[in-house]
Amino acid sequence: MIKKYRSIALLLMLISLHSFVLTGTGFAQQVIQEEKSGITQEEESQDKITPGAQNIKESIGIFVFVVWMWVAIFVLIYIMRLKIKEVDRLFEIRYLSEKKK
Amino acid sequence: MKEQGMKKGFRSWLDERSGLSTIFRFMSEKTVPQHRHSIWYYTGSAILLFFAIQVITGFMLVFYYNPTLEGANQSVARIMTEVPLGWIIRSVHSWCSSFMIALVFIHLLSIWITKAYRKPRELTWMSGVFLLFVSLAFGFTGYLLPWDDLSLSATKVGTDIPRSIPGVGVWVTKLLRGGEDVTGDTLTRFFGFHVSILPVFLLAILAVHVYLIQKQGMSTPLAEEKKGEKMKELPFWPNFVYREMVVWLILTGILFSVAIFFPPSLHKAADLMAPAPEGIRPEWYFLFLFQMLKIFPAKILFINGDTLVVLLMLLGIVAFFFLPLIDNRPEERKGKFITVIAFLFIVYAAAMTVWSLL
Numbered sequence: 001m002i003k004k005y006r007s008i009a010l011l012l013m014l015i016s017l018h019s020f021v022l023t024g025t026g027f028a029q030q031v032i033q034e035e036k037s038g039i040t041q042e043e044e045s046q047d048k049i050t051p052g053a054q055n056i057k058e059s060i061g062i063f064v065f066v067v068w069m070w071v072a073i074f075v076l077i078y079i080m081r082l083k084i085k086e087v088d089r090l091f092e093i094r095y096l097s098e099k100k101k
Numbered sequence: 102m103k104e105q106g107m108k109k110g111f112r113s114w115l116d117e118r119s120g121l122s123t124i125f126r127f128m129s130e131k132t133v134p135q136h137r138h139s140i141w142y143y144t145g146s147a148i149l150l151f152f153a154i155q156v157i158t159g160f161m162l163v164f165y166y167n168p169t170l171e172g173a174n175q176s177v178a179r180i181m182t183e184v185p186l187g188w189i190i191r192s193v194h195s196w197c198s199s200f201m202i203a204l205v206f207i208h209l210l211s212i213w214i215t216k217a218y219r220k221p222r223e224l225t226w227m228s229g230v231f232l233l234f235v236s237l238a239f240g241f242t243g244y245l246l247p248w249d250d251l252s253l254s255a256t257k258v259g260t261d262i263p264r265s266i267p268g269v270g271v272w273v274t275k276l277l278r279g280g281e282d283v284t285g286d287t288l289t290r291f292f293g294f295h296v297s298i299l300p301v302f303l304l305a306i307l308a309v310h311v312y313l314i315q316k317q318g319m320s321t322p323l324a325e326e327k328k329g330e331k332m333k334e335l336p337f338w339p340n341f342v343y344r345e346m347v348v349w350l351i352l353t354g355i356l357f358s359v360a361i362f363f364p365p366s367l368h369k370a371a372d373l374m375a376p377a378p379e380g381i382r383p384e385w386y387f388l389f390l391f392q393m394l395k396i397f398p399a400k401i402l403f404i405n406g407d408t409l410v411v412l413l414m415l416l417g418i419v420a421f422f423f424l425p426l427i428d429n430r431p432e433e434r435k436g437k438f439i440t441v442i443a444f445l446f447i448v449y450a451a452a453m454t455v456w457s458l459l
Binding site: 047048049050051052062065066069070073076077080081083084087088091 | 335339364368
């Protein structure tokens with residue numbers, strides 16, 4: 001049976017690999033041709049807007065926000081852990097008391 | 102004392118009209134099985150969290166976005182440079198879509214591998230597959246909206262793919278583009294799909310999906326069921342929901358951190374007459390399909406390579422949709438073989454994606 005699976009897996013692999021070795025691709029040629037006629041990367045970067053903080057004050061503000069966010073997340077996770085322990089304990093007690101009955 | 106009485110009164114008034122207590126009772130009675138695969142249960146609610154973030158940030162962006170040929174790119178540039186914290190909102194929206202789709206893939210693959218679609222959960226799987234395609238459609242339509250040269254070229258290639266379907270292909274391409282080529286009409290059409298048609302579809306299917314999950318309860322993996330031991334269960338409310346909240350907090354933190362430190366850039370406005378720029382590439386979740394199209398031979402025997410690849414894709418989609426019906430004996434050899442296919446698919450998609458990025 002394992003041999004059968006292996007042969008099917010091999011067949012699937014061959015099907016997926018056959019196109020890798022064959023030449024004369026349709027979409028690939030189209031994309032390569034389009035890429036060749038494209039503009040250079042340098043020209044492209046001039047027309048690109050890269051977002052981010054506009055000044056040092058804004059970047060510090062963002063950094064402080066990220067730090068506070070993670071502090072708040074860790075505090076909330078700590079509180080949630082306590083809550084989880086509590087509700088699990090309550091569930092366990094109820095479960096055990098029902099079992100005793 | 103009086104305040105407490107008022108609270109109680111309001112609660113009973115609300116309950117009488119909405120029946121909220123029935124929902125809470127149902128939630129507290131609902132249980133979640135606990136086993137070594139329980140971690141996959143958290144992916145569903147995490148997708149919902151990301152969807153909620155998408156809705157909120159989408160509302161914020163739509164206030165400033167202008168879906169016209171002249172205004173689209175300019176309005177996105179304005180969001181990124183002039184609107185206070187606009188670049189963060191756009192970055193969160195962009196990253197969140199990637200996070201959401203990644204989780205939808207993980208969610209479906211985990212269901213595939215654990216065979217959670219077994220009887221009677223076939224319809225839950227099918228509605229989930231619908232949700233995957235709606236999510237992908239959200240990603241595809243959203244990619245064009247900044248109207249930069251890269252998004253225009255990627256949309257040209259993407260909307261050209263259905264053309265290879267025999268019979269209806271040309272019509273589908275025209276329907277998507279709003280004409281023969283990608284123009285301002287396509288932009289308006291994609292904006293309409295993105296903000297009104299797809300959300301309606303998604304909410305309707307989501308409602309059915311969530312209802313079916315509540316109706317059938319959480320599935321137990323086949324491997325765990327086979328053990329025959331009595332499984333430990335946890336109440337959904339509050340025990341499981343509290344655990345989910347921890348996951349939500351961590352994911353929200355990661356999302357915001359990534360969005361702040363790696364915001365997506367915006368290229369110059371698309372020029373319909375200009376040649377395609379370098380490195381045309383769709384979003385990462387379409388890369389394996391894109392690569393497959395790129396490497397496929399132009400002609401195989403007498404069939405056009407593009408047509409064959411699109412037909413293969415359609416066949417794969419149909420098989421994926423009807424997977425619970427195909428995999429009707431999951432514990433037998435056929436079922437194991439289908440699990441092997443799932444793993445092969447993961448390896449294949451990952452390899453093609455990496456290859457496309459090289």
